[in-house]
Amino acid sequence: MSVGILGKKMGMTQIFKENGERVSVTVINAGPCTVIQKKTEGTDGYNALQLGFGEKKLDKVKRPLTGHFKKANVKPSKNLKEFRLSKQESDKFNVGDEVKVTIFEKGSFVDITSKSKGRGFTGVLKRHNFGRPTMSHGTHENFRHGGSIGCATPARVIKGKKMPGHYGNAIVTIQNLEVVDVIEDKNLLLVRGAVPGSNQSMVRIRQALKKPGVKK
Amino acid sequence: MNIINVIEDTYKKEEGNIPAYSIGDKISITSVIAGEGKGKRVQTFTGLLIAENGSGINKTITVRRISYGEGVEKVFPIHSPKITKIKIESQGLVRRAKLYYLRDRIGKKATKVKQKKTK
Structure with a gap:
């Protein structure tokens, strides 16, 4: 090189x-x-x-x-x-x-x-390119959320789960x-x-x- | 001077190569539409200059004509080397910078604007 x-x-x-x-x-x-x-x-x-x-x-x-x-x-x-x-x-x-x-x-x-x-602190839509929940069919207060983060088994959040947080200012x-x-x-x-x-x-x-x- | 403008100037066409057009003019633009060398195909598009957009090297002009009863608009980046010739056929006299109102017109009115009186 x-x-x-x-x-x-x-x-x-x-x-x-x-x-x-x-x-x-x-x-x-x-x-x-x-x-x-x-x-x-x-x-x-x-x-x-x-x-x-x-x-x-x-x-x-x-x-x-x-x-x-x-x-x-x-x-x-x-x-x-x-x-x-x-x-x-x-x-x-x-x-x-x-x-x-x-x-x-x-x-x-x-x-x-x-x-x-x-x-700064950004949501999952901008940070991880998540899709947006449906805007109609009775959805309220839930327009830019990431949805469920896990299930009853294993009853914990899996490591590395994509969530909101600090975005940018990285090499x-x-x-x-x-x-x-x-x-x-x-x-x-x-x-x-x-x-x-x-x-x-x-x-x-x-x-x-x-x-x-x-x-x- | 901003370095970006300096770069753009080196890739821009010289001022003498572009005629002094204004909105409302009837102009014909000759451009290379496909191919290179022997297979090069050149086409001339004649119509009314209805808008100018952008600045510097990104400047484009919109030309509109009625072709077989159908309105056709073409956007040309004027600094492109593919555009070989720009000719002003006749000069129009309009009071707008964008002649989008012509899109709603039908018949003779759709292609005509007031002409500039030449001495």
């Missing part, structure tokens, strides 16, 4: 392909990211690259982290994330190197991870999103379809796990 990149979700729009097909795309401001730390099996027990994305003023950085950035001799970044890689892959990069959006090709597929929009990965365009000079990535989270939120982009090397 090759290295990924960090980015910021900018919003959605529609574009036309050369053949006239209209596609909805999410615009992501991806990278450039700096390699801040290189973890190795000898010192850390696994191989990984720590990437930094976004600018942060030096006086806003917490003191323990200032030393971390100083050691790598790079400007402080807003977001830090690790990408676990094989030794061969991580040896391609050194501390201080830049990872750019050009690591992805037009037509390839990516997996995108981000924090989804928080929805979500969307797999196999097609890269529609890569705009190198503006560090932009256009992917087909929706990406979890609100605009301006941080996203983590990797080569698609289930479609490595596949091109459309």
